[in-house]
Amino acid sequence: MTSMPTAIPELILIxxxxxxxxxxxxxxxxxxxxHxxxxxxxxQSTIHHYLSLGFLIKTDAAASGEILKELLFKASDLNLNIRFTPTTxxxxxxxVAMQGKSRWIITLLGRRLNxxxxxxVTREVSAQGLNIENIKRLTGRVPVNSEPSPLSKTCIEMAVRGNPADRNELQRRFLEISSAQEVDISFQEDNIFxxxxxxxxxxxxxxxIETEVIDELAVRAGVGDQVKAITDRAMRGEIDFCESFRERVxxxxxxxxxxxxDIAEHLPITEGLERMMTVLKRAGYKTAILSGGFTYFGNYLKQKYGFDYVYANDxxxxxxxxxxxxxxxIVxxxxxxxxxxxxxxxENVDIAQTIAVGDGANDLPMLATAGLGIAFHAKPKVKQTAEQSLSTIGLDGVLYFLGFKDSFMEQ
Known part of the structure; x- marks a missing residue:
């Protein structure tokens, strides 16, 4: 009995x-x-109404010729360019083996990106042996003739594949670029968490808020300069927080x-807070204020913006x-x-599903504990220690680090 010949597979990139x-x-x-x-x-992706579409297909030699011919005619009918590349x-x-390597997300954020x-950023990515798989814009498009706004923001997200040769060196270089170019660069592993x-x-x-409440209270008490000097030393990590807290109180x-x-009603709210909280609540996040400040003011923000928890000092x-x-x-x-x-x-969540955001030395323990720790407009010591930092825009920048797009936020 004669067996049927085995069809020879062909792999074609289109x-x-x-x-x-x-x-x-x-x-x-x-x-x-x-076929x-x-x-x-x-x-598939599009940019300015221009399509880029790719398929990697497997077929057999008997069918491949007809497939390519029909695709060629259809592409011509649709005014498209088409290219066929055989692969082995x-x-x-x-x-396929490459897909098993780690995948990372790089978020590049600033008032204006060029x-x-x-x-x-991509030079450092290449130097580390990483390959960019895709790039997308998270912020809305900027009108061509618009004047730059002081509150404008631009964000792109890159997905890269591979294992960095030296992750610490990559983070150090990103921090240098951030400081020199006034942009923020987040580097996160793209995992389930x-x-x-x-x-x-x-x-x-x-x-x-864009102030230290204890400094505001001190001004009203006539001891503003004394308290502010202690506060600054504590936030820089030069003196123990608890000791400084007792002295100031x-x-x-x-x-x-x-x-x-009166102070609560006139607190200078940080740019982007309301937008950030609106999106986080809509997306089902639980939110908490963990403050070395005072409960009275935390509760004021909780009531106004909808935080779920407040832990501070009384x-x-x-x-x-x-x-x-x-x-x-003392907190x-x-x-x-x-x-x-x-x-x-x-809340029954894994610690890897948590995020912490803070600016001072006393925030470092929670930034290190959380799955994602973000130093926000932080003191130099904090920025250098935290894995991620945000210094160029307001609190809604946190949303871009989480992968939210403007189009989602504005729905």
């Missing part, structure tokens, strides 16, 4: 470019489907508590005046990290 219009992909895949070709890979099974297997910024963050915890003073003794409401009051003492344990850096872990347990 690249199509040209004007985009509805029905292009349908027309081409209909031909492939009719029972197997699609091993597919990719070995090349395909090598490509080609030089992209060149600087990046796509399923559920809890985000914020410092309050100089993060959610003691200087507030005798202050009428009525000033707290000031002791007698006869309508501050006593210069606090109640309970310092160690306590912030503990609270982050506790909230993760309460």
């Amino acid at each position: 690249n199509i470019t040209g004007p985009d219009r509805p029905g292009v992909t349908s027309a081409l895949t209909e031909i492939l489907g009719r 029972k070709a197997t699609i091993l890979d597919i990719g 099974v070995d090349d395909y297997e090598e490509w 080609a030089g910024h992209i060149a600087d 990046r796509r399923s963050r559920r809890l985000i915890c914020f410092d309050m003073d100089s993060t959610l 003691a200087l507030l003794k005798g202050l009428d508590v009525s000033v707290m409401q 000031l002791e009051v007698q006869d309508g005046r501050l006593t210069g003492r606090h109640l309970g344990d 310092d850096g160690r306590r912030k990290a503990e609270l982050l872990r506790l909230l993760a347990q309460v």
Whole structure:
């Protein structure tokens, strides 16, 4: 009995470019489907109404000629350019093996991005042996003739594949570029946790608000310069936070508590806070304020913007005046990290699904504990220590680090 000859498989890479219009992909895949070709890979993108579409197909030698002929005629009818590139099974297997390597997301963010910024980042990517798989824009398009706005923002996201030769060196170079070019660069592993963050915890003073509340209270108490000097040293990590906290609170003794409401109502809110909170709540995130500041002001922000939790410090009051003492344990850096872990347990989320955002040295423990720690307009020591930093725009920049696009946010 004579056995049937085995069909010889052919692997063909098909690249199509040209004007985009509805029905292009349908027309081409209909031909492939009719000839029972197997699609091993597919990719499509458009830029300014111009299409780039690719297929890697497997067929057999008997059918390939007819497939290519029909595709060529259809492409001509649709005013498209088409190119066929034969490939080998070995090349395909090598490509498949590459897909098992780590995938990373690079987010490049700033008020304005130019080609030089992209060149600087991609040069480092190449030097580390990483390959860019795709690039997309997360922010909306900028009108050609528009004047730059002080609050404008531009963000692109790159997906890269491979294992960096020296991740620490890459992070160091990205930090240098960020400082020199006034852009932010985030480098994150693209894993299941990046796509399923559920809890985000914020410092309050100089993060959610553009001031240190204790400094505002001190001005009202007539000890502004003394308290601010202690605050600055504490935020730089030069003195123990708890020690500095007690010293500063003691200087507030005798202050009428009525000033707290006035300060709360006039807090300078950080750019992007309202937009960020609107999107996070819509997306189902739980949000918390973990502050070395004061509960009164945290609760004010909670009520106004919809935070789920507030943990901060309580000031002791007698006869309508501050006593210069606090109640309970001080929320310092160690306590912030503990609270982050506790909230993760309460919300039943893995610690890798958490995010922490802060600016000071006492935020470093929670930034290191969270799955994603972001130093926000931070002091130099904090920025150098944290894996990610955001310094060029407001709090809504956090959303771009999470992969949100403007088109999602504005729905």
